[in-house]
Amino acid sequence: xxxxxxxxxxxxxxxxxGIGRATAELLLREGFDVHATYANREDSAAELxxxxxxxxxxxxxHRYAAESRDSQDRLLEELxxxxxxxxxHNAGCFLPVxxxxxxxxxxx
Numbered sequence: 587x588x589x590x591x592x593x594x595x596x597x598x599x600x601x602x603x604g605i606g607r608a609t610a611e612l613l614l615r616e617g618f619d620v621h622a623t624y625a626n627r628e629d630s631a632a633e634l635x636x637x638x639x640x641x642x643x644x645x646x647x648h649r650y651a652a653e654s655r656d657s658q659d660r661l662l663e664e665l666x667x668x669x670x671x672x673x674x675h676n677a678g679c680f681l682p683v684x685x686x687x688x689x690x691x692x693x694x
Contacts, residue, residue, distance in 0.1 A: 593644070594671035599623045599652065602630035606676035610634060613672070614643045621665060623650035 596613045600606035601622035607630070610622050614637065622645060624631040631647050638645035648664055651657040 593617055593619045595619045595621065595668060596672040596674065597621045597623075597665065597670050598674045598676060599650065600625075600676035601634060602627040604676075606674070607634060609674050609676065610645075611637060613674075614638050614641050614645065617643075618671070619644040619646075621646045621648060621668070621670075623648045623652075623661065625649070625651055 594617070596618045598606055598610040598613065598620055601610040601620070602624035606622075610620050611634070613620050620638065620643070622631070622634060624647065635645050635647060648661055649657075650661050
């Protein structure tokens with residue numbers, strides 16, 4: 587396992603099931619720390635948390651409704667100052683183009 591201080595960090599929305607879940611699990615196995623969002627499936631999110639613990643990886647869960655401006659703002663506040671290496675936006679909803687956000691990325 588990589589040194590947690592040097593581990594890259596990813597955000598995966600819609601990570602409680604399906605493709606989002608598989609993506610989060612893959613990133614965890616590949617040595618990423620993951621910030622994962624879920625809308626309603628607390629049980630599935632808890633299972634993902636247990637999976638991460640079993641790998642010795644850091645997983646941070648965020649309850650997030652992609653269609654809610656308040657939820658978007660809260661997620662951005664929770665992620666403030668975190669340098670993300672990857673973002674996988676998998677949450678199933680439509681976001682209007684005028685709702686732009688700025689998330690800092692790190693480059694190689």
